[in-house]
Amino acid sequence: MEKTWRWFGKNDKITLAMLREIGVEGIVTALHDVPNGEIWTREKIRDLREYIESYGMRWSVVESLPVSESIKYAGPDRDQLIENYKQSLRNLAAEGIHTICYNFMPVLDWARTDLLHPNPNGTSNLYFSFAQFAYFDIYILKRENAEQDWKAMGEKMDRDIVGEAAALRQTMTPEDDHQLVENIIVKTQGFVSGNIREEDEHPVELFRQLLSLYKGITKDQLRENMRYFLSAIMPVCDECDMYMCVHPDDPPFQILGLPRIVTCDEDIEWFLNAVDNPHNGLTFCAGSLSAGKHNDITALARKYAARTWFVHMRSCHIFDNGDFTEAGHLGGRADLIELARIFESVNPQLPMRVDHGMTMLGDENRGYNAGYSFLGRMFAMGQVQGILATVDRELGIEYKQPVNFRQ
Structure with missing residues (x-):
């Protein structure tokens, strides 16, 4: 090749x-x-x-x-x-x-929740956590039907994803929330698709507007x-x-x-x-x-x-x-x-x-x-x-x- x-x-x-x-x-x-x-x-x-x-x-x-x-x-x-x-x-x-x-x-x-997840040998990799992504969706994005969707996903996986997201809510700081937003909708997207740019002041609101374009699309x-x-x-x-x-x-x-x-x-x-x-x-x-x-x-x-x-x-x-x-x-x-x-x-x-x-x-x-x-x-x-x-x-x-x- x-x-x-x-x-x-x-x-x-x-x-x-x-x-x-x-x-x-x-x-x-x-x-x-x-x-x-x-x-x-x-x-x-x-x-x-x-x-x-x-x-x-x-x-x-x-x-x-x-x-x-x-x-x-x-x-x-x-x-x-x-x-x-x-x-x-x-x-x-x-x-x-x-x-x-x-x-x-x-x-x-593409979606990841951690861009520098530590490995045992000192390197790091991209990482996707269902609990963190659900936390972002339910508590930061506040998307309609988010909790129901993650409950259904959890049932398929035999995992209480909604409960894990709720537990995270007790420990997440505003700085943690900001980093999660950066990881999910700014740093992984701005240089790829152009929908979200690093200089955008309100990326979460812009992201909600983009999602609304697909309302009802099956x-x-x-x-x-x-x-x-x-x-x-x-x-x-x-x-x-x-x-x-x-x-x-x-x-x-x-x-x-x-x-x-x-x-x-x-x-x-x-x-x-x-x-x-x-x-x-x-x-x-x-x-x-x-x-x-x-x-x-x-x-x-x-x-x-x-x-x-x-x-x-x-x-x-x-x-x-x-x-x-x-x-x-x-x-x-x-x-x-x-x-x-x-x-x-x-x-x-x-x-x-x-x-x-x-x-x-x-x-x-x-x-x-x-x-x-x-x-x-x-x-x-x-x-x-x-x-x-x-x-x-x-x-x-x-x-x-x-x-x-x-x-």
Whole structure:
């Protein structure tokens, strides 16, 4: 697989010169300065592409060309927004970029309650606590029906999540509340989707407004809106050979009363069949899928490898109570060694990036985006490079060795 890296543009504290040194071949990025819904111009795309190429790498994958909320909930301007999206696809294709990772998650892109959860070895990882998330939903966000939803979730898990959230209320300080808001709706969202920015003064109120846009939207309606979007853009994808690969929901279960429609085998099968076109495919994020006990990650990889156009190599560990944490890239529920065998057998040219690495050796003090450390991801990249070299030898595939010397 092509060794790629998610990079957040020219202002990223991790530079392309650093990435070239550690063997990165392809860059996964986006035009983060363009507001959601606006057309990506050829000029802006070309400027960033040429900048990446000046460091000896290529712009392999767009992650992401955001799908505006209005497209997801079928707002009155969705057709115009889809037209803008189609033009952005044409402009990307004209600049030689053909793979688009996107998501169809309402409002919240990915959710964690602790961004620096300590590990026994002194590193830290992203972490999701059901009790803390329920506390945020019930007592900070004060969402209608939140308590009933968490009671139902707890019954499924044989766990008193509402009671645990109530117990937390007795110990949480205003500073703790602020940190939880930062972790859930600011630090994990501002650099990704643009719905919430770090400079927003009232993020909770803004978040409530965004949630209200989906009031009454069911899973079936959200599915239909996804089908509408994909059906509309597929002619352009066929014309320009653009590969759309949806990212699974993270975490892969319903939260905040919002429907989630890419969480499991049934969901993946549905959207691939709903618009049965090879340009409609999957980003196989082993981490997102492994955060759900209901998912057999290896079986899903075998079933959908032929419709996978991008791979996120990471893994989660689920604790006995259902809480989960990002695992090391050689541990957790996702067997990355077996996944490498599957994807290398089907398509050894697939772009792949390591994801959500540990925070280690001072990463936490360098201002990196949450989940996107440098040293932690570099460590993970070294592990995955070793996996790929070994698997390719098993399969008789010539492994592309980095050349870091000259006479």
